[in-house]
Amino acid sequence: MREGRLRRRRARGLYLSVLLKRQDPSTEITVYERNPEGSTYGWGVTYWRGLLDKLHAHDPESARAVEEHSVRWHDGVAHVRELTTRHHGDEGFGIGRHRLLRILTERARALGVRIEFAHEMEVGALPADADLVVAGDGLHSALRTDAADHFGTEVRAGRNHYTWLGTTKVFDAFHFAFVETEHGWVWCYAYGYGAEGSTCVVECAPETWSGLGLDRADEADGLALLEGLFADLLDGHRLIGRSATDGRPQWLTFRTLTNQRWYRDNVVLLGDAAHTTHYSIGAGTTLALEDAIALADALRAHPDLPGALAAYEQERKSALLPVQSAARYSAQWYENLPRYLALPPHRMFALLGQRHSPLLPHIPPQLYYGLDKAVGRLTALRRLKRWLGPKVARAAHTRAVAPR
Known part of the structure; x- marks a missing residue:
């Protein structure tokens, strides 16, 4: 059996190749990656104990490496104006994106997976002898877009603007910082991923974004402005933007993607190609790896490919329903942030933890x-x-x- 897969963020495809090789070492697997080896966008990813337990159950060797190179925290800290509150919570983890991809790449290669980097796979050039093609090439999946009517793809744009940044400051907890400006509120989510730094996701309403001039600022000026706004949080450390060479904008609006169907013939969607959930619930990496686990399990349990893909689609769509609901309400909570910031910080933080509730907006x-x-x-x-x-x-x- 030969399987080609297209990806943009390749963790999920690499992990699927590891699982399939463990199930049947004779399976021929080729992973196609459009980017050069060692390149990726982003600084760190978050996950929780539940995912780590699943990784240990399905491939202990890679799970041990992931856990060894992760940082962990138990506290959440909210900064509102000059006030700060800290809550003790569940154990969370952060790992550098480069580190995670390196671990999975080395593990896949050790098991005999063929990996072709810097290989842009065109829709019309799919391997003719592939039994299964797994499209894990993200929100803008070429394979899914080519058959969007079949998959029943829907994309809904969020209201707020956000940018994904790094910082040299290493946080020992998951931090939320809310800063009021003359044009409205700006806030960030910040978490460590290793000794080298942390991730900072900055978000604001569109009127604040344009009022502050962030819609017109180049990267250097935009970073300087944000460093000034979050000076207390950063303690003199700088913010780091991504290279502008990829041509993507510095600021985005989140796109929530859903599909009515997840497979067509021998092509199946995985991760962000199949679904996206708002970054504020920190579940993107977890859901993508859980997709890989479910697909591998379905292929093992069902001898026929259509039956396996149908079972995979049914299981994951069902599992995603509560997560997608939580993500939708979480995004709405931030879109209506001023409604909650009049509360004392500890009460606001308590409602931040309740932002998935469908009752809270009413x-x-x-x-x-x-x-x-x-x-x-x-x-x-x-x-x-x-x-x-x-x-x-x-x-x-x-x-x-x-x-x-």
Whole structure:
């Protein structure tokens, strides 16, 4: 069996090739990558313990390397104007994108996968002898675009503008910083990915973007402006933009992509070619790798290719429904950010954690916060009663039967 795959961000394709080689070492796999080896866009990616557990279950060797080269945090920190609040939460991880790709490339090669870098695969030049072609070439997938009507592709543009930056400052927690300007609010998400630095995603409303002149500024002037706005967060460290040689704009609006169908004949979509979820929930890498796991499992479980691809599509579309809903409400929360920033920082941060709720946009923030606290206390009381219940019952029974 021979499989060609097209990708833009290649982690998911490399990981799929690793899984398929582990399932059947005789499988012939070629990975086609349009970029030169060692090049990628972005600084770090985030993931959570649940993904790491899945990686250990499916390929312990690459999972150990990923975990070894990741940084981790348990706290979230919110900066609102001059005030700061810190919350303890679940364990999160960050790893450099270059490091992750290097780990998966080396692992795939060790298993016998053929990797062709700097190879732009045209739609009309697909390998004729391929049993399966996996299109993991991102939001602008050439294979998917060529048959957009069949796949039922829909793309919805978000309202806010954002830019993906790096910084030399290494953060020990996941930071949110909200800065008020005369043209509105600007905010960033910042997290470490290694000893060399952190990722900073900066976002703002379109009127703020244009009011600050970011729509007209070149990269150097734009970075200088943002460094001034986030000076307290950066502690004198600089922001780093990506090279402008790729011709892509510095600022983007997020595109939410969905597809009614994920495969056609022997072509199947993977990762961002099949779906995107807003970056504010930090699930992009996790979902792409989970796609690879589900596709490999389906190919192993079903002897016929149509049955395997149908099972893969059904499983992943079902799994994505709650994630896509959460991402949609999260994006809307940030698009309506001024609604929440009048609260004290610790209350705003609490509602930041509740931004996936479909009820939050329809209830006054202060009231929602009070209701959420009351529900939390009630839930804790119920848990305490469940925990004490058997013990109290046993104690009462002991007293009833004890000899006098």
